[in-house]
Amino acid sequence: MKEFLKQNWFVAVIAVFFIGISIFYVYDQNKDNLPNKVVDGKDVVFSVDDTNFTADQLYDELYKSYGKSELFLKFYMGVIDANVEETQELTDQINSAISQTVSYYTNYYGYGLEYLNQLARYYYGYPDFPTYVEYQIKAETLYSKYIGEHAQDYVTEEFIAKHNPRVISYCLIKLDDPSNPTAEETDRLNAAQKAWSEEYSAETFADFAKKYSEDASTAGSGGKLGYVDDNSRLVDAFLKAALSLEAGQVSEWIFDENYGYFLIKCDSKNYEDYATDANFLSTVLSDNANLANEIVWTYAQNANITFTDEAVRDYIMQQLNVDKDGE
């Protein structure tokens, strides 16, 4: 050995140096690490003096406060995941809703995503706001799918008579003070009214709205507003005119003292044209108080759900207000 070291002393010095560096490196990397503790095969989370508290014990304590509500949310998200197909269109819709809401809250309230994340966590138990929006929109897709498959049960003659559902488009000529329009505003209004009476008809209403409407949110889509019924929160005169039209009809110019002049077209009264509209779903769901829960339970059955704990199943059914038949 001595002879070997004599002959290779330089290599030995280098080796000792590297071993020393390695020991220091290991020490340095681990010095701030938490200690590990396992007692009777169970991982310990924390200890006070010699008393240990294991992950199993902590699970039981946490379950008392959060278990059922967390399980319900996981169940709800699981049902949606199992039944709603993730298409590019849906992903785009979700991303658009998230960015629009974040942008709105940032611009109008000065609170951005972090604030919305806190709301989603505190009020709804979701890990963050984007997840909350994702499951809200996916839930609407699920409700829409179910109501579509059972349209005859919900879009009844009674429903149509009560709510007067239809799809509407409109053109708005905006006036700052509609009761006292300026000369320039009057010229714009006259030009639009003249064009409508001379150059356009109900069939070309979308082109007219695209060219003349001053409503930034709808002009680009030919004035398309979407589903309207007696629950719609719209200007009174507008709603009254919109609900009085037959499919394909266009109203007279409607004056509103806050906005200016509206021209309204009833695009359709066919169920197929508003079947997926969120406002239509909202009317059906508000007419049928427990329908949203019953839909979730029905799709849970379709997803071949199994509960290993009867108490968990009973709690979820209680939360959904359904019995074993989903009623």
Add this chain to the structure above:
Amino acid sequence: MKKIKLLVITLITVLLLAGCGNKVAKLSNGSDVLIQFGDTKITRSDLYYSMLESDAGNTVISLASNMIVNLEIETTDEMLAEAQEQIETYKASLTDDWQTALEKLGFETEEQLLEQILTSIKSERLVSKYIDDNLDALIEEYAPLLAKMIFIKYENNDIAGAKQKAAEAINDIKNGEDFKTVAEKYSVSVPMANETLYTRYSSVDYNVLQFLLAVMEPTLSEPIENQNSSGIYIVQVTKTNVEQVKESFIASLNGNQDFIAKVNNYYFTKHSFTIYDIKTFEYITTNYPSYLPTKD
């Protein structure tokens, strides 16, 4: 050559070991399935980590606090009677039957509720115990005393006039006139004339604080010009004796969040509160840092 190979393998092993550590504590039956949708399984582990995230360290701090409180404070007959009285008062206000009410509160038995109330009573005593155990050191550190003050402002930069008023005020007090009556006559702030507890950490003018820290006995100050030279303080130190200031001092400490945090840190350090789970450690570092034991 074999030795060199062995050396290289040892070095690599040592370097790999450097990456180990900071473990996540796992459930012993974490893979048990609670709900299953087709191939999708929700396991106990899934639920556990969601609950940990929602809780963000609160339950661990609460559990450890309860363990420490029960180690530090013994249950007395007086506490037991107080807890029992709370239960009886609660029972008297109920419209539900007792078992339903207990379940709504998250308890299965009355004994569990009693235990919870006792722990709560003991928690309130823990801060008092710390103060009792460390009173001499706290008095030394905080230098508490009771004092009343008058502040005469330099109106329109009239320094001579203010000094004249201060001399008159001191004269009135020395002649036995009530301090508050004098304050009403000269001071811009009458509430300052009430007897108040001051310590080394009180928010008072620097020059006044220096005077208070130097005082050993009750005394009336000479005029003290404030630090930004906008007026004059007159300070009447009324009590400096420990026994006389103790009650006010303890009350002020009990309402002081910085002090409570210090007490928590003391007891969590004393009882070797140790975290072995990295997730819990991260939540507590973020949300309850004062509970993490101080390293020697």
